[in-house]
Every structure is written in C-alpha cells, then in structure tokens.
Amino acid sequence: MEAVYTQGILMAEDLQQRTRNYEKHWLFITHFGDPKAAFLLVFPFTYFISRRAGVAVVWVAAISEWLNLVFKWMLFGERPYWWIGESHLFVNKPPKVHQFPATCETGPGSPSGHAMVTAAVWWVTVSSLGSFLYSRTHSKVLAAVPYLFYVVLLVAVGLSRIFILAHFPHQVIAGSVTGFILGIVLSRRVPEGRSFLMYSIALLSSTVALHAGLQHLGINLSWSIALAKKWCSNTQWIRLETVIFSALCRDCGALLGLGLAQCWKPDGWQLPWAPRALCLALSSMGLYHVNRLPLPLYPEAIFQVLFFIKFVIVPQVVMVFVPGLVHFFTHKKKKE
Secondary structure (H helix, E strand, O other): OHHHHHHHHHHHHHHHHHOHHHHHHHHHHHHHOOHHHHHHHHHHHHHOOOHHHHHHHHHHHHHHHHHHHHHHHHHOOOOHHHHHHHHOOOOOOOOOOOOOOOOOOOOOOOOOHHHHHHHHHHHHHHHHHHHHHHHHHOOHHHHHHHHHHHHHHHHHHHHHHHHOOOOOHHHHHHHHHHHHHHHHHHHOOOOOOOHHHHHHHHHHHHHHHHHHHHHHOOOOOOHHHHHHHHHOOOHHHOOHHHOHHHHHHHHHHHHHHHHHHHHHOOOOOOOOHHHHHHHHHHHHHHHHHHHOOOOOOOOHHHHHHHHHHHHHHHHHHHHHHHHHHHHHHHHHHHHO
16 A cells, blocks of 8 residues: 555645645635535525425435445554654655645545445435436436536535545545445435434444444544644644544434424425525525534533534524525415
8 A cells, every 4th residue: 555655645746736725725725525515505505495305415425425434444444644653654855745724634545435425325315416407407418417516516525525625536536436336226215204213323333332342343433533633733733523523413403303303394395496596595694604603622521412403403404494484474464
C-alpha cells in the first residue's frame, strides 16, 4: 500500500498546484458532498418532488453512512494529511501541499464517506428525476440530463476530497462504487411507517455492540483521532461532528425522526406544486437555522445527545411542521 499512498500524495500535490485558483470552488464542493447535506439539502429538495423518493433519501443516507462507519472501523484506512508525517518518506523532500479547514476529519479514511453517501443518495434523486422527466416529456435526452449531472458530481466531490488531503484516490473510487451499488439496492427496499423506529434502535445497538466487541479484542478504535490531533496544522479545524459516533447519532436521529413523522402524518400533506415550492423554501430556511444551532462541545456525551436530537427534528420540519403550516394557510385561503 505504500506505493499506492505515495502516488496518491503526488496526485494531490499536482492537483493543488494546477487548480490553486479554484480553492474556494473545491471547498464548496466538498461541503456540498458532506453526508449531512443529504439530510439538510437533498432530502427536502427530493421530498417535495416525490414523497417516496424523499423518504428513500433519508433511508439510503442513513444506511450508507452507517455502513461507511463499519467499513472504516474494519479497514483502518489512512488519511493523506497525517500519512505524510507518519510514513517518514518525505523528510528530505516534503510535498508542496496545504491543509484546509475541511481537511482534518478524525475518522479512518477508507472508504470515502463523502463519495459513498453522495453516490448512494444522489442516485435516488437523479433516478427519480429522470423518470419524472421522461414521463412528462418522453424525451430520452432530457431524461439523461440528471444522470450526466450525477457523474459530474461524483467526479467533482472525489477530486475535492483529494485536493484537500482528506482522502487518497483509491478511497474515493471505493466509496463512489460502493455508494452507487447501495443507492440501487437500498432505494428498492425502503421500509414504511413505524419500522424506521426499529431500524434506528437496531443501528444504534448493533454499532455499540460492534464497538464493544472490537475493543474487547484489543483494537483501538480511537487511533485515528490521535493522528488527527497530531498532524492537523490547526487544532481548531478538528470538529466533534467528524467523530464516527457523531455520524451514528445523525443517522439514528434522522431515522427516528422519519419514523415519528410517518406515525404522526402517515400519508403526508397533499399539496399542489406552488405550495410545494413554498414548502421547499421554508424547509430549507428552517433546516439552515437548525443546522446552525450551537451545541456545547463539552462534555462530549451532551454534544452527541443534542446532535442526535437535532437530526430527529429534521424530518419533522420537512414532513410535518412546514407542510402542515402551508396546508393550513392555503386551505384556509381557499375557503375564504
């Protein structure tokens, strides 16, 4: 693997030097490909096009990110920004690379979570959008546009992760391929109603059991956190939400919230296209402020609980509160 890692560093160095002027674009793309964007951006956008597809987005995002967590624990993948120092291969000639605020993620690197979740979630969206366009226009060319966007997005997200030294190229490729397969498989097996509550509990309990089992075998699952703190060029760039258990809290919280939303309003709100557009705008604004809610960093247990609750709220905003509010006012206006 040493040769693979070395070639990955050289590719990142070349990419940074050739596209230095596009640094802001790369950072925007890597944030756009963040797994939390699946819940905060892709979910509301898809939900108000197709209710089933929106529910599938949350389901696919949660399961694919959870599997990414398990893979990372099993594969012990390095990250470029710490491997440069740990390998001692670049002592005499260090590569001309730079770190960024999004570089210092604390989990293992293989496979790329950004690439894996993006590939899985956006497959649900583009396939639904492609089918919708074809049903309305019967144009194969127009229906193919979302799939072209899908390919461009995966390439862009992958390159952005290499550019900021968060992943090696092979980790990005592994994440993209795995996510693509999961998107196809999971989108065809979306649970209904209260079963999301059980899946949330199952994910949480199985992960805790796996963590305890691996620790019992003497495997240190916090090894990557120590390396992140050691080699990150700015300690303020290390964020608690990049810890693996934060991803678990996000996934379990979103599934729990989805189950609660479907229990409270099983069939959703039946709205015409104009009110749906209004719902999308209001939901996006609401989720923006939910995401910006400041959470206490210490003690860490409190942070994780509140982080969990934050993502329980997300489906409530999109599926219950905002559509219910819009339905109330539009229905009332029609009666008048």
